[in-house]
Amino acid sequence: MKLYYTPGACSLSPHIVLSEAGFTYELEKVDLKTKQTEHGEDFNAINPKSVVPVLELDDGERLTEGVAIVQYLADLKPEARLLPLAGTLERVRVQEWLNFVATELHKGMHPIYRAADAGEQARDFYLPRFKAALSYVAGQLQGKTYLMGEQFTVADAYLFTVLGWLNWINLDLSEWPVLQVYQQRVAARPNVKSVLGAEGLLA
Numbered sequence: 027m028k029l030y031y032t033p034g035a036c037s038l039s040p041h042i043v044l045s046e047a048g049f050t051y052e053l054e055k056v057d058l059k060t061k062q063t064e065h066g067e068d069f070n071a072i073n074p075k076s077v078v079p080v081l082e083l084d085d086g087e088r089l090t091e092g093v094a095i096v097q098y099l100a101d102l103k104p105e106a107r108l109l110p111l112a113g114t115l116e117r118v119r120v121q122e123w124l125n126f127v128a129t130e131l132h133k134g135m136h137p138i139y140r141a142a143d144a145g146e147q148a149r150d151f152y153l154p155r156f157k158a159a160l161s162y163v164a165g166q167l168q169g170k171t172y173l174m175g176e177q178f179t180v181a182d183a184y185l186f187t188v189l190g191w192l193n194w195i196n197l198d199l200s201e202w203p204v205l206q207v208y209q210q211r212v213a214a215r216p217n218v219k220s221v222l223g224a225e226g227l228l229a
């Protein structure tokens with residue numbers, strides 16, 4: 027398998043899942059400005075949506091959409107317990123989180139990040155909503171190790187990824203001490219640490 031990724035982007039989430047589940051995989055770095063890969067491929071030809079992540083399977087099939095990729099990977103390695111079995115309520119709870127992170131946090135942050143293009147009004151409008159979403163997550167994590175309790179899941183890989191972007195929008199995670207402790211806890215997982223190192227994200 028090969029993951030097309032950009033350091034620190036949302037492709038970090040499937041990268042963490044690949045590592046946590048114990049897959050053997052290759053990485054191909056994508057420059058999102060030039061849309062070229064590190065080996066000179068035209069990324070737009072690889073993914074017409076022009077975004078990472080892309081997971082290329084060994085038969086050449088390509089998967090896009092982070093939440094679909096992480097669920098596909100986790101189902102291939104149920105023993106890693108990154109996603110409860112299909113048909114259980116716990117499975118749907120993880121999917122609830124994946125969707126929340128994708129829509130309220132990941133894409134909720136977008137107009138704030140792009141405020142310079144979208145106009146400062148966009149930041150004023152979207153920031154309170156985004157902060158309320160973070161406060162909701164902080165409340166849900168109170169007294170828990172991970173989103174689902176003691177078990178690290180694919181939803182944590184995605185949440186951790188998005189929390190890493192707050193400095194891009196001048197938000198300080200210390201406003202939510204629970205989230206700060208959570209971020210440190212996830213960052214300390216040996217597989218996460220090695221993925222951060224591989225993406226050049228360790229200080």
Ligand SMILES: N[C@@H](CCC(=O)N[C@@H](CS)C(=O)NCC(=O)O)C(=O)O
Binds near residue numbers: 128
């Ligand atoms: N719907 C896609 C969105 C992926 C996405 O937003 N990727 C960003 C990086 S986090 C990207 O590649 N942006 C490049 C661009 O907009 O040119 C998913 O959830 O996987």
